[in-house]
Amino acid sequence: MSRNSANGGMNRSLPSRLRSRFEGPNTIGESRGFWVGFAAAVAALAIYPAFGDGSQLSLFMVLALLGLSLSVVWGYSGVLSFGQVVFFGIGAYTFGVVSINFATPGGITAAVVAGIVGGGLSAAILGYFMFYGGVRDVYVTIITLVSTIVMHTFMAQTAGSEWAIGEAALGGFNGMPDIPLLTLGVGGLSYQFIYNPFPMRILGIGAFEISPFYYLVLVLLVGTYLGLRALVNSDYGRVMVAVREDEDRTEMFGYNVTRVKFVVFTLGGALAGLSGVLYAARNVYIDPTVFSLLFATLPVIWVSIGGRKSLLGAVVATLAVEYLRISMAGELALVLLGTLLLVTILVLPSGLVPWLHEQIVDTRLGPGEAGGADTPDAPSEVSD
Amino acid sequence: MSDTETESDIDPLGPNVRQTAAELATGDRTETLLQTDGLVKQFGGFTATDDVDFSVAEGELRCLIGPNGAGKSTLLNLITGTYEASDGSIYYNGHDITDLDPHERVSRGISMKFQVPSVYGDLSVRENVRLPVQQFADGEERRRLVAEAIEAAGLTGYEDVDASQLSHGQQQQLEIGMAAALEPDLLLLDEPVAGLDVAEREAIAERIRRLNEEAGIAFIVIEHDTDFVASIAEEVTVLHNGEVFREGPIAEIESDPEVQRIYLGGES
Amino acid sequence: SAGEGGTSTDTASSTDTLKIGVLEDQSGNFALVGDPKAKASMLAIEEINANGGIDGKQIETFQRDPQSDNQRYQELTRTAINEENVDALWAGYSSATREAIRPIIDRNEQLYFYTTQYEGGVCDEFTFAVGPTARQQLGIVLPYLVEEFGPDIYTIAADYNFGQLSADWVKVLANENDANVLGEEFIPLSESSFGSTINRIQEADPDFVMSMLVGANHTSFYEQKASAGLDVPIGTSTAMAQGYEHRRLDAPAMANIYAGVNYMEEVPTDSNTGDGGFVDRYFEMYPDAPYLNEEAETNYFSTYMYKKAVEQAGTTEQPEVIEALESGIELGTEEAPEAPEGETIKLDGATHHVDHHMWIMRADEEHNIEAVENRQIPETFLSETAGCNLPENPEQTQYTPVDYYEEAE
């Protein structure tokens, strides 16, 4: 520990103090190397549309927000929710209904807020119903699972014309195709993010079009990731983790465990709602498949494959799994995908990203380097 | 509060007149800290605690003994709110806490160490200790309190070790440290030295005595090791078949033939 | 390349290949119907390539399995248009799929063939809905059944736009034929237990049932009604011709079921079942394929229509190809090898629909199929009732019966 205080005196520069907010024992990546890599990854994402299919990547990034919502709720607070897609879907449908009825920039902006609130509120209601009713463990999983099935059953039969809210027909299996283009702002002070490409020309790369929606999602994803990192490494995050590890014990330290779960669940719902809003906005469409068993299983898969105690894992695995899902072709595609999931979870039970991290740390910790200023405990000392 | 009606039930030698060494020294009057009133807990057809009236004074160190299945753990679990009482009331600092949630009781100053050690195995020792401390301390003070608690638990040097890697005795020490770090007024320990070797038993006995004397924390300690009981407490309560069977100084209790028959056995 | 909404007429046109996108369900609830569609497209493409391609250009394909999932359809449609730059796109079985991707099609001004029998009414400058419509299918089978069995009808239909609108058409046609609809029931696509539906049909006691059930789950209805001893005649636009229930189920589950269709494997035309006909060619390429269904034929002939249009336009530039298609492509003037449903088959340029040759196909106790009636039925709802004329008046609308008929409400 003396090493830490010695270091503390010397390099408590502004960046390191800033960094400390985002670091702690609950996340991986406590080194300068990590943050350099992180910045490089964000930069790569920022210029990716010049080379690849940015439209598709924007979809994966939207879904990564959904993955993150499960990661906080389950990975950090121990509540295995099968219902993130409920809040996702409610967010998406709310956005659709409100924006169809108020198709002005102000109305659409309000619809975004409504979608997020819708996701959060529905999670709050379900969470209140469960947590304050003493429902725990696998029963939470199953209640949330049944909730998605209820939503699926219900939404799948709203094809009839009697199922409309104002101007917006719910559409059942047909889905809701007439969602207005995402525009944020009011009146003249607004900007359209969907179908509004602007041409770019970069020397050495050439001409291409970039989609404002892509950058909107990128900013939201990076912001959410950093925000959640700060959250899970805060005092509140420590309590979340304690709840995950042992609810009864945590209650005996005077924490209102029920409320912690309720709050985190609601937050996760709002985040899933945001993801749903962006999903509906990007596709200009939403249908009940988002409530299907398959779709409900996906977040659990992303988070399990990526590493459930890793926010970064949720993001990376969402991008990877979704890329594979869309791009594998041929009749063996599903067999390969299934095999891949199966083998990954069997061989890397703690997840891809924690495993990679271990590999990197193991190989990097050569002689002489192990004692650097970036050993895991140093920043966690600072964060107090 | 129904103090007036229960007055007569209170042992005349009870907590109101008992004082710890520390308080005797400073001349403070002791007050009843915890009082149970006709506490009943039933599991199905089985009555685990039956009409228990039991009290602890501020700063008192009380041991709870009695045969296996007497209802000792049940009583502690009722006090912490882990179990809901079938009947009766619990008063703490003069307030009825019978219907409070466990965490609300903790925030009023009751803290507990479970019978089976239950530290957060996947978290480091430091993270374990921070959890109680962060509730009332920040920054520099928090760092100091965390370090002190770790040191008091004899775990200096183990700060970054996952709690699951500690020995049984170290886990017990850590858990007591965490419970004590809440700065409670009443600390409940359920068999804190079961399975510990002699040296660790002594370390924990020492720890309990110090917390009691220096921090003025009141204790209820369940333990079957009579030597250990004798080394920390003067007063013991014997529970039997869910009822308070005897209460009094340890020496007196140990020589009580009825207690010998139901609990201590043999010659003693 | 990332932006949405750019036009997609670049690249391939100047090269010596052209690219066709084929997105048909090969897994999920619609796989049974989607798989023959994909196979028939491949048959047409293979035949065309073997005969020198289109105007000397070989056809490349972009083929993926959308897994009966509309959101996946959208994604793959975007990829087909923006990344693969397909010159023409065939995509989707269900009407819900079509409506989910049509906005993307229209925004990208993509030439699109929708090849399923459907409820009708799509009047869209970029979409060629070349399957038969409800008015054509129900229009042949419903009057026949009223004549044969009586005027009381009970409707069961899949609960989505196709089923809802088809049920409306049953009401319209019932009205036109002095029949009445005793009841109608919409069944979610995930449902596969029909106990209470069968009870309700028995309670209503109709002269015949009109069934517009869709997808693999709904197939269970036929065996369940048979084993429950419900033997009311059934008219349908969906059973047998698409999912070949008469081949898969043990007889006599499908006895007395009348399908109003433009095509099924058993359609007794020479160009279909004759030597070297469509059936022979298909099973030569796919010896293990289970059945050649209604939609497969539509994929097949529409690929030839596209070929003819490109050759007529002399380019794969989509506006020109669309113009050529609108000039009224007609196939099979002599032997009609590409139009096995009838003698000839003609695209109506004004509506982008086809005046199909329609058949009533009935299954008997042994599940043998006989054609009980057949005639050409022109598409009239768009051309006459709604007044759709796309070359004159480009639009992207779907007209529905409620807009024009009181009884459809």
Add this chain to the structure above:
Amino acid sequence: MVNGINLALQFLDSFAFIVLAAAGLAIIFGIMGVINLAHGEFILIGAYTATLAVTQLGLPLVVAMLVGGLVTGLFGILTERVIISGAWPNYISQRTLGRDVIEPLYDRLADSMVATFGLSLILTQGARIRFGNSIDQIATPFGAISYGEFSYSSYRIVLAGVSIGLLLVTYYLFTRTDFGMRARATIQDKETAQAMGVNTDRMYMLTFGFGSALAGLTGALFAPVISMQPTLGDQFLVEAFVAVVVGGPSVVLGTALSGGVLGAILATFSNLYGTFIGRIALLVAALIALRFLPNGITGFIEQLRKRRQESD
């Protein structure tokens, strides 16, 4: 009167469906702590095996159905050895790498979910590749009974009888036999069970195999009345999960009771208000049951029993 018969028959139908859908899952989830998302595909294996045994091998229907159960049971054992316990891969890796590569999936809910989800993709698509989008179906035996203007498939009444029989066999097996006790002991505490002389490996394998066989039998029994296609298992999943959890800790009794309660709700509401309302009613009832009886119906009954004892 007639509607009463309708309702009664529909109840039998729903009861049989729920109980049979849940039976295999109840063992694998309720006893072994594995959420088997490939449950539907186990049902598929049973259904396909039984159907093919009739259409390809010409076996009598009853024999074919038993074969369906048996083959699925064997497949379950294979799954358990290779994936769930990882015993075979570990045997190999022990000898090559000197360590285990797979940590058993018992009581790892989410991981077991991901793994069995992968398995279900493989099985569904494998069936599609091997057998196409459907296989020829067998007819429903036993004809129909009629009453008034209504008629009903006799086979469905047989199903109800079989479902009760299976419940009784399973109940007997797990509560009244040494095998059952050892299986339950194994799941609760593997090491101690070993020390009590139980070959725990075999217990895991057999219990999983038995649960799989039940799923396979369900598929075989329903083969005549559902559409034979690779996703046929999906239609059982919802009822299966709901029934298992609503049933609560005593697996067999719970399944029977939740089959009874949920079956009654499903039958009544479908009969009165249509299939959709029936289904929604079933799900809402499940949610309410879970919320107010977090230990399921059998947990609730246990509580009642204790309360009665208290008042004695």
Add this chain to the structure above:
Amino acid sequence: MLELDDVSAAYDTTPILRDVDLSVEEGEIVGVMGKNGVGKTTLLKTVMGLLEPSEGTISYDGTDVTHASADERARAGVGYIPQGRDVFPKLTVEQNIKMGETIRSDSDETLYDQIYDYFPVLEERASQEAGTLSGGQQQMLAIGRALVSNPDLLLLDEPSEGIQPSIVDQISQDMQTINDDLGTTILFVEQNLGVIREMADRCYAMERGTVVDELGPSTIADEDAIAEYLAV
């Protein structure tokens, strides 16, 4: 009867036992003592077969059982009472005992009476779920469950932990009775000085994963000598 020769064992990759040599003669009662964490439980697990030795050999009744599985050893007559009362929480008390009985074909009914005699509470609570017993009651159940299989070699890991003093005395006496009457060989781990002195014919002392000393009857009788081994 039991012979450990240079046995080493590890959890995954963490080595715990190092070169343990130890032997127990038929009919003996042998104690193992040592501070917390020295590897006593690990030793018993290795003897039981719950942990495979990385080196060395274990023979039981003259046969090499080094690689035999735990259930095989149990059926061969090794009984085990784990530390921390590992009863099957969801089985009833009766079923827990029955689990012990079914190990061996030659177990006999009269053992039940004997066990109920020692621990009447087990008979009273026959149909209670074992997980809801009090800590001490669970310990009694664990002992009863092992006895009912009539083992030839009984492994006891801190049998007195959490048990009220009178029953602790009783258990030591009972174990001796069992040893006398049935000839059961006993290897046990204890922290309780009284129990060690009462029961053990002979004793091994462990430190950091290995046996460091063997104590004969005379040393065992000496309270201070023992205390020294437990408290170093």
